[in-house]
Amino acid sequence: MAGDRDETALRQYVEDMARLYADWGFPRMAARVLMQLMASDTGYLTAKELSDGLEISPAAVSQSVRYLQHLGLVERSAVPGSRRDRYGLPDDAWYMGAIIKGTLFTQIAKLAEGGVAAAGGRETPAGERIAGMGDFYEFIQGELGSLLERYLKHRETLKE
Secondary structure (H helix, E strand, C coil): CCCCCCHHHHHHHHHHHHHHHHHCCCCHHHHHHHHHHHHCCCCEEEHHHHHHHHCCCHHHHHHHHHHHHHCCCCEEEECCCCCCEEEECCCCHHHHHHHHHHHHHHHHHHHHHHHHHHCCCCCCHHHHHHHHHHHHHHHHHHHHHHHHHHHHHHHHHHHC
């Protein structure tokens, strides 16, 4: 039911999601900040609101938002009538994050080529393993564009 916000359960959701992200290699503080923004009704919070809400230091907030901005998952804007900034999620945060993260796949595939050569070629066991990794990421990168396009179309059907 709309309006029945359960702050305790929402805080637990933020922590559970942050833990899941951290288990997958995402920095834990950045994941907590991201999920705190996600759980905000306004979609944006100041550094102080993030620090107070998550009970973390302002330095941890600063480092986390810088990391998230780099990934395209958080945007910074000025608070009208104040010298403070607020941080929020772009409209297409997951889409933009996937595109930016997608360049990592190309880099991995490219580096794998050098690894294959250094291991003595695909004919060696190490070369074959490295080549397989490179092939996988090259495939994922090739599919990412059409996958994201399909998602955008799918998202439009959800709004109907």
